[in-house]
Amino acid sequence: MYVNTYILSVPEEKKDDYIRIAKIFLEVAKDYGAIEVFENWEQEIPDGEHTDFRKAVKAEPGEKIVMSWTIWPDRETAAVAHKGMYEDPRLIDMGEMPFNGNHMIMGGFEPLLSYHKEQG
Numbered sequence: 001m002y003v004n005t006y007i008l009s010v011p012e013e014k015k016d017d018y019i020r021i022a023k024i025f026l027e028v029a030k031d032y033g034a035i036e037v038f039e040n041w042e043q044e045i046p047d048g049e050h051t052d053f054r055k056a057v058k059a060e061p062g063e064k065i066v067m068s069w070t071i072w073p074d075r076e077t078a079a080v081a082h083k084g085m086y087e088d089p090r091l092i093d094m095g096e097m098p099f100n101g102n103h104m105i106m107g108g109f110e111p112l113l114s115y116h117k118e119q120g
Contacts, residue, residue, distance in 0.1 A: 001035075001114075002075040004082075006068040007105045009059035014098035015041065018066065021094050028090050029070050032081035036071040057103045066099075078108060 010018045022039045029037050042065040045053050053065045072078040085091055 001111050002072045002078045003109045003111055004070045004072070004078055005107055005109060006066070007053060007057055008066050008068075008099050008101075009054070009057045009063035009103060010066055010099045011060075012062055012064050015064070017098035021097065022068070024090055024094055028085050028088050029081065032085055032088075033077045034070050034072055034081070038069050040067045042066070056105060059103070075108065075110075 019039075026034075026037045026039075042053075045065050047054065053059070053067075057065070059065060070078075072081065
């Protein structure tokens with residue numbers, strides 16, 4: 001298993017625009033082999049004395065933090081998917097992003113521990 005993560009800030013009034021592009025990304029990621037995709041909108045982000053999510057992405061006043069991750073079967077699948085996804089017309093044709101991509105943090109991780117309880 002391999003996890004790609006993304007932290008970014010989005011102007012609060014552009015939440016619906018972000019959801020629109022996130023839905024497109026989700027469909028493309030599924031088509032390229034993603035196991036799970038999570039998009040998370042800020043509810044409670046404390047300000048830190050030395051560092052915090054806002055400082056990390058240079059969030060401006062009125063922006064909300066988004067934390068996203070995509071789970072892939074393995075690193076190789078993620079690498080192939082990323083190459084193909086960013087050439088996929090669905091992503092190319094999304095239009096202007098509702099956030100400043102220069103302030104986005106992203107990375108790939110090997111999971112160390114995992115827990116998932118089925119609901120219902």
